Each structure stands twice: as structure tokens, then as C-alpha cells.
Amino acid sequence: MAETLDKKAAAAEPLFGKKERKLITDPLNDNNPITVQVLGICSALAVTSLLYPSIVISIAVVFVCAFANLITSFLRNSIPKSVRMIVQLVIIATLVTVVELALKAFSYPVYKNLSVYIGLIITNCIVMGRLEAFAMANKPWRSFLDGIGNGLGYGAILIIVAFFRELLGKGTLFAGTPIAMNIIGPSSEEVSYLLNTNLEWLSWYSNNNIAVLPAAAMFIIGILIWIQRSYNTKLVDVS
Amino acid sequence: MSENSKVLAFVLGMCIIVAVLLAGLRGATLEMAQANEAVFNQRAILKALGKSLQPAESEMSDAQVQELFATKMTESKVIDYAGNVVEGRDVLKVKLEEEKKKPEDERVLPFFVFDNDGKKYYIISMYGNGLWDAIWGNMSLEGDLVTVAGASFDHKGETPGLGAEIKDNQVWVNQFIGTSVYKDNMYEGITVRKGGAKDKKYEVDGLSGATVTADGVDKMIEDYVGKYEPFLNKMKSGGKMGMK
Numbered sequence: 181m182a183e184t185l186d187k188k189a190a191a192a193e194p195l196f197g198k199k200e201r202k203l204i205t206d207p208l209n210d211n212n213p214i215t216v217q218v219l220g221i222c223s224a225l226a227v228t229s230l231l232y233p234s235i236v237i238s239i240a241v242v243f244v245c246a247f248a249n250l251i252t253s254f255l256r257n258s259i260p261k262s263v264r265m266i267v268q269l270v271i272i273a274t275l276v277t278v279v280e281l282a283l284k285a286f287s288y289p290v291y292k293n294l295s296v297y298i299g300l301i302i303t304n305c306i307v308m309g310r311l312e313a314f315a316m317a318n319k320p321w322r323s324f325l326d327g328i329g330n331g332l333g334y335g336a337i338l339i340i341v342a343f344f345r346e347l348l349g350k351g352t353l354f355a356g357t358p359i360a361m362n363i364i365g366p367s368s369e370e371v372s373y374l375l376n377t378n379l380e381w382l383s384w385y386s387n388n389n390i391a392v393l394p395a396a397a398m399f400i401i402g403i404l405i406w407i408q409r410s411y412n413t414k415l416v417d418v419s
Numbered sequence: 420m421s422e423n424s425k426v427l428a429f430v431l432g433m434c435i436i437v438a439v440l441l442a443g444l445r446g447a448t449l450e451m452a453q454a455n456e457a458v459f460n461q462r463a464i465l466k467a468l469g470k471s472l473q474p475a476e477s478e479m480s481d482a483q484v485q486e487l488f489a490t491k492m493t494e495s496k497v498i499d500y501a502g503n504v505v506e507g508r509d510v511l512k513v514k515l516e517e518e519k520k521k522p523e524d525e526r527v528l529p530f531f532v533f534d535n536d537g538k539k540y541y542i543i544s545m546y547g548n549g550l551w552d553a554i555w556g557n558m559s560l561e562g563d564l565v566t567v568a569g570a571s572f573d574h575k576g577e578t579p580g581l582g583a584e585i586k587d588n589q590v591w592v593n594q595f596i597g598t599s600v601y602k603d604n605m606y607e608g609i610t611v612r613k614g615g616a617k618d619k620k621y622e623v624d625g626l627s628g629a630t631v632t633a634d635g636v637d638k639m640i641e642d643y644v645g646k647y648e649p650f651l652n653k654m655k656s657g658g659k660m661g662m663k
Contacts, residue, residue, distance in 0.1 A: 229579050260426040267433060274437050278444060285448035288455035389628070392579050 195321075203325040207333030209412065214337040215405045216415060219305040224338055224401065225394040227297045232354050234342035236283075236290050237297060238335025242328055244275045245307050249327030252315040259316075268311045269302070276301045306334055341400045349391030457511065461488055464531055467542050467557035469569020469596050471535070494532035500524070502649030515546035515555065528646060533559070540568055543647050547639025550631040552576040554585065554639060558595070564651050565601035567609070569593075572636060582632030594623040600640070606648040608641030 194200065213219045227237050248271050252259075259267050280298050283291040291298070301307065310330050315323040346353055351364045364385035390396050409415050458481045465476040465484065476484070488511075497508040505527050513529040531542035539562050546555045556572035570592055572585040584591055598609050599620055609623060611633045616622035625633040 258429070260422075260429055263426055263430060266430070270433060270437060274441060277441055281441075281444050281448050281452075284455065285451040288452070288459055292459065389581070 200322065200325055203322060204329040207329040208336060212333045212337065213306045213330050214334055214401065215408050219309055220334055223297060223300055223304055224341060225397040227294065228338055228342040228345050228397050229349060229392055230355055231342045231346045233290060233293050234338045237294065238338050240279045240298065241301055241304065241334055242331030243279060244272060244301055245310060245331040246324055246327035247275055248272050248307055249310055249315040249323040250320050252311045253318060253320040253323035256316050268308060272307050273302050306330055337404065340404065341397050344400050345391050345396050348388045350387060351385045458484055463571055463573060464542055464557050466571035467559045467569050468533060468540055471540060471568045491534050492531055494534060496530050497527050498530050498650045499527050500646055502653050515544055519546065530650065538562065543643060545639045545643040547635050547642060549574050549577045549635040550582050554635055564655055565599050567595050567598045567600060570595040577632050581629040584626050584629060585632060585636055591626060598623065600644050606644045606651060608644040611637040
């Protein structure tokens, strides 16, 4: 765990030293918020039925996580201990509202598609967890990197899950965007309204309705955890 | 300063900063958000034209959608439940969800007329209940005022892959094309039949795994076709478009 950084060594911190790099890479594998800490599962199940909204949510979480960490870290010595949770929540809620307003103004269909889930970033345990565990005890730059790392770790899993769910559930990728592709989808007619590229010769697949439902995300995350632990044996709990 | 007043001052200061920041941002983006919402709703109406609209709504830019509404939808009007034209209301600003809260004799309906270089399509709007929450949609009628040219549905929270198919499954939606809402000299709507349509002129197949949502669509169409009936009957019996 990277939480316990030495405060005395802070005088001559490099911008991208070994520790800083670790802050970004650690949550991608050894300390992944979803597959190792099993946090933020609710939204990972809910929003991953299509690839494009999942990417948008991932970017939003990276943004919220990074800046919430940064702001909290700047304020960490002035936040009164008795109300620190409330203050953290207000910071997160403010940033999420900024994301929501930006989507409404610049990408309205995505906003419609994600509507409630954007607001639910506020309750994402990952964001609050990093504020409490890391940003309250570390300097702004490192907190910022930690936020980006954890956002990316969360987003990476989200995108992998969404890739399989959309492919198996609809046979498409990036449905609803200008680069929508029918990869193995069953009939070109059914999905043609949202497609540009249509690989007809691959159209043999019959949609799997389970992949569209949140349950599929649970299976895929379970398989991901299995795969990760089978090659990264230090994660396996021997007791 | 005592500990408590420090906490109070911090919280108060935080609230003021956050409130000013968010209010400012909202003010700055409000205009864009409203413009986006307007185009989004216009697209839903155009989608109801199905294959009668070329190029398809999804291939149009926002500007093209707005231009189409400005040039080819000019005969659109607001009507009431008795079938009279209501003057002085913007047809694009009628929201069925809000109309539903008013007393029945004050409720109005939007009626869109798409003039495709002489060939006219009439679009009616609908609103009802699915399994979890509200569903709504638009349906376009051919010039004879009974044959369906296309439909589009949307929903607030139906299950993806099941109830949400009313929006996502284009094959299912396309079944409505060519059906008729007029049976035995009455406006009756279209039956969504579980287990498969018996008479393709008046019925469409249900959705497996989404019986309640499909029944909701059935009821919604019957309900709103009935509400438009007085106006449609007036138009049929000679008055053509009635008054402009």
C-alpha cells in the first residue's frame, strides 16, 4: 500500500519519481479498486452494458477522483476533523455537478443515457475512500496522481467489462456513436440505425440477453479477478 | 475563536463558495443545455417518421434538424381533447407529462404536420406507463390519417434488453409501419399481442420477457389515439386541415 509515504523525504520530491509512478500503476494492477479492493461495484454493474457510456463514466471518475484528491489535500490541514466527511462529500458532489453540467451542455445524448449514474459517482466508494485514506495525509501532487491512478484502475475494469457485455449482448461496439460497428451482430437491419461499419460476413451471432443485464458484469468481474490472481500470486489470500 | 465557531465558519464559507461556483456554472451553460434538449426532443419526433424520412434522423446534424422543423413542420399545431385548435401555444413546448397533471378540459396535445414536398405525414405524441416508470413515444400517420408510417418509443427506466427493447430494438419498432389505427370505423389503436400478432394490419408482436412494458405500449397507443380521435375525425370529414 502506498498510503504511508515518508513525510521527511518530501523536501526534494521528484515530479515523476519511482513513488509517483507507483501511485499511478499500483491501482491498475496490485491494488485495483475493483478487482482487489472490490469497491465501486455498484456502478461497475450498472453502467457497463454499452462501451461508449462506460468510457464517459470512466473519464468522469478520473476527473472527479483526481481533483477531489487535489482539493482535499490542499485543505487537509484546515478541514475541521469533526466535519471532514461532510466536507469531502461536498467537494465530490461539487465536482460531479460540474461534470453533469458539462455533459448537459456539450454531449446531451450521453447525459440522457447516463442520467442517474453520473449523480451516483458521488456515492462511489472509491472516490471517498481515496480522500479519507490518501488525500487527508499526503501532499497535493501525490494525491492528484493517486486520484488519477485509482480513476484509471476503475475505468480500465469498466471498459473491459463493457467491451464484453456490448459485444456479447448486442454484437456491436461503440453503439450510439458515429463510429458504431457491428462486429458479430445478428441482423444488419436490427442495428443498422446506429451503425456505420457493418462486417456482414461475421453476422452469425445471436444476441445473448444475459450479457445485457447487470448480472453479466458480475460474471465478467469474477472472471477478471480469477485471471488476475492466477498470474499475480501475491494477491492470493493464503489463510 | 472557539473550536465550534471555527467549524461553523469553515462550513459556512465552503457552502457559499460552492453555491456561487455551481450557480455561476449553471447560468453559463443553461442556454446550451436548453438548446440541446430542444434538438433532442425534435429528433425523437423525426424518428417517428421511420423510413419515410430520408436521410434518416440519425444522419442529420443538429442544424439540419432545426432547419427541417423551421421549414417543413410549419403547419404543426396545438389541439385540445375536443378536437379544436388552440391558438397561442408553442407546439414544441407542450409536454404530455405536465399536461397530465392539469384538469382534463385544460389539457392539450401537440400535433405535428410534416410536409415532405407535398406529401403530408401527421405525428401524434403519446405518454403512458411501462413496468418501472413512464414510457412515451411518437407515431406518424400517412396522409389517409389511419395508416402508420412509423413510430418511436422511449422510456425512463425499463430494463435493458427486456423492456428497453421498445426503444432499442428497431425490428420490433418497424413492425408498426403499415399497420392501421382505424378499425370498424373507429380509432382503436394497435394491439401489441403476446405470443405473436394474429392480424398484421392491426396487431404487432409482443416482446418476450417484457410483457408489462409491451402492454403499456398497447394501452398508451389506444389511450392517445382516442384522445386525438375528435381532431382526426374532423380532419377526415372534409375540413382538411381545418383552420390554419
